[in-house]
Amino acid sequence: MAQKPASNSKQIADNRRARYDYAIEDDIECGIVLEGSEVKSLRQGQAQIAESYATVDDGELWLVNSYIAPYLQARTFGHEERRRRKLLVSRRELSKLWQATARQGMTLIPLSLYFNGKGIAKLKLGIAKGKKTVDKRQTEAKRDWGRQKQRLLRHGE
Numbered sequence: 001m002a003q004k005p006a007s008n009s010k011q012i013a014d015n016r017r018a019r020y021d022y023a024i025e026d027d028i029e030c031g032i033v034l035e036g037s038e039v040k041s042l043r044q045g046q047a048q049i050a051e052s053y054a055t056v057d058d059g060e061l062w063l064v065n066s067y068i069a070p071y072l073q074a075r076t077f078g079h080e081e082r083r084r085r086k087l088l089v090s091r092r093e094l095s096k097l098w099q100a101t102a103r104q105g106m107t108l109i110p111l112s113l114y115f116n117g118k119g120i121a122k123l124k125l126g127i128a129k130g131k132k133t134v135d136k137r138q139t140e141a142k143r144d145w146g147r148q149k150q151r152l153l154r155h156g157e
Contacts (some may be wrong), residue, residue, distance in 0.1 A: 012121075013047040013113040020136065022082065022109055022128035028097070032113075032123050033086035037074035042121060043072075047113055054087060054108035054125055056098045061087040063110065063123065087123060100127045 110149035111124040
């Protein structure tokens with residue numbers, strides 16, 4: 001299990017839909033290779049990872065379809081908004097991720113993008129299995145029951 005981001009870290013983007021659509025089995029923290037204008041844009045909080053996913057190609061881990069808005073001051077040396085970005089993990093973690101995706105129905109979903117305590121951009125990647133509609137309903141019912149139970153305990157009814 002990956003560590004939680006430090007208290008002085010800054011959250012850039014969060015994939016809130018991931019926990020609804022997928023059952024997250026494990027998560028891992030990985031680095032991300034960025035250009036200078038991308039880092040500047042991330043510092044302004046202009047990124048989106050909701051529609052993105054990660055894949056293992058030729059022994060390397062890639063983040064596909066993530067959006068980082070263009071940095072307006074970097075017109076000549078700007079970056080492509082939806083390019084594939086390389087993710088940095090150890091060989092052991094890479095083989096673990098490759099084996100997980102080789103299994104039936106497993107996928108690599110980005111959960112959050114943040115700057116850690118040292119100011120380095122990190123991506124929290126989840127190893128997930130897609131939920132069916134029935135599973136989504138059960139999760140929603142369990143969450144609603146938990147809320148209702150807390151309400152009843154608070155009011156003492």
